[in-house]
Amino acid sequence: MGQFVAVGNCVLDTILSVPHFPGEDDKLRASNITRRRGGNAPNTVDVLQQLFASDDEADRTIGLNLIVVLPNRASPAVQEIQRSLGSGKAITKSIYREDYFEASSSYIIKNLATDSRTIISYNSLQDMNFEEFTQIAGSFGNEAVWYHFEGRIPDVTLNCIRYLRKSAPDVKISVEIEKFPREGLEELVPEADVIFYSKIWAVGNGYKDAEACLRAQAKLAPSALLLCCTWGMQGASVFEPATEAYYHRAAWVSKDSQVVDTIGAGDTFIAGMLYSYLAPNNNWPVSQKLEFANELAGRKVVQEGFAGLGGLVHRGLQQ
Numbered sequence: 001m002g003q004f005v006a007v008g009n010c011v012l013d014t015i016l017s018v019p020h021f022p023g024e025d026d027k028l029r030a031s032n033i034t035r036r037r038g039g040n041a042p043n044t045v046d047v048l049q050q051l052f053a054s055d056d057e058a059d060r061t062i063g064l065n066l067i068v069v070l071p072n073r074a075s076p077a078v079q080e081i082q083r084s085l086g087s088g089k090a091i092t093k094s095i096y097r098e099d100y101f102e103a104s105s106s107y108i109i110k111n112l113a114t115d116s117r118t119i120i121s122y123n124s125l126q127d128m129n130f131e132e133f134t135q136i137a138g139s140f141g142n143e144a145v146w147y148h149f150e151g152r153i154p155d156v157t158l159n160c161i162r163y164l165r166k167s168a169p170d171v172k173i174s175v176e177i178e179k180f181p182r183e184g185l186e187e188l189v190p191e192a193d194v195i196f197y198s199k200i201w202a203v204g205n206g207y208k209d210a211e212a213c214l215r216a217q218a219k220l221a222p223s224a225l226l227l228c229c230t231w232g233m234q235g236a237s238v239f240e241p242a243t244e245a246y247y248h249r250a251a252w253v254s255k256d257s258q259v260v261d262t263i264g265a266g267d268t269f270i271a272g273m274l275y276s277y278l279a280p281n282n283n284w285p286v287s288q289k290l291e292f293a294n295e296l297a298g299r300k301v302v303q304e305g306f307a308g309l310g311g312l313v314h315r316g317l318q319q
Contacts, residue, residue: 003063003143008041008150010068011104021111037084040150043264047271050310061280066090069125077103093136097125130159151176154184161191180204189220196270197229214239230266236294240286247287252298261304265297272296
């Protein structure tokens with residue numbers, strides 16, 4: 001069995017839905033509160049678990065793993081994170097800070113009037129360092145077939161990727177280029193096989209649309225398999241350097257539903273693209289990979305959280 005490894009940050013999210021954004025020193029009653037596990041890499045692994053579980057042929061072909069920094073193994077926070085990922089096996093290779101008992105946390109104010117999301121984060125846990133990563137990566141041996149990096153701490157991430165290129169030259173590597181401004185992210189691009197760009201990063205760097213971003217960035221990674229960019233309600237795009245083919249899909253929209261929860265839509269898109277490479281019958285053309293991931297992300301935003309997405313998309317594609 002091959003192993004997929006996602007490297008990133010795991011958080012506990014508290015989401016408050018409010019009728020409008022509060023002013024300083026205001027008092028405001030929230031209409032809803034949701035608490036759930038978050039973090040880009042854990043969200044992606046969560047959806048991947050569902051996709052593989054819904055595919056009888058793929059279920060036993062690959063193990064899904066998370067390398068994230070967590071507090072004390074016995075802490076309530078870790079127990080909650082384990083429950084959120086089903087069996088909890090995904091985090092067995094993670095890094096534990098035994099002197100801490102609070103996980104990284106985010107408090108998200110969801111403005112129902114504008115659908116904006118204001119995020120306040122708290123994290124007392126020291127980030128993963130290069131030595132910790134190499135120790136864990138070495139434990140996978142030659143079983144690891146794909147590493148996905150969130151694009152946090154770019155200098156450490158760059159060293160981790162270069163280590164893998166030497167120690168496991170056949171492994172595939174994907175990176176997420178999301179936060180702006182965050183220095184050093186662009187240096188990761190030439191090292192990766194698949195790159196995921198966010199609209200926030202693209203706009204922050206002066207690109208007017210997804211196509212402009214992908215065509216320009218492809219010059220930094222001419223040997224990459226694929227470059228992807230999500231653009232909110234305008235959909236998603238991909239560019240294949242080998243063929244110079246560009247594909248775009250408008251956002252998938254359900255006729256019977258409305259937007260409910262956009263938090264994690266990008267993570268869900270990434271899960272869809274990664275699944276299209278990792279599944280046993282992964283000989284889909286690029287346009288089909290994009291179609292699948294785009295629909296998966298579209299189905300996510302019309303529901304709260306991630307539950308049941310894998311089965312919904314597989315059934316949808318069969319219709």
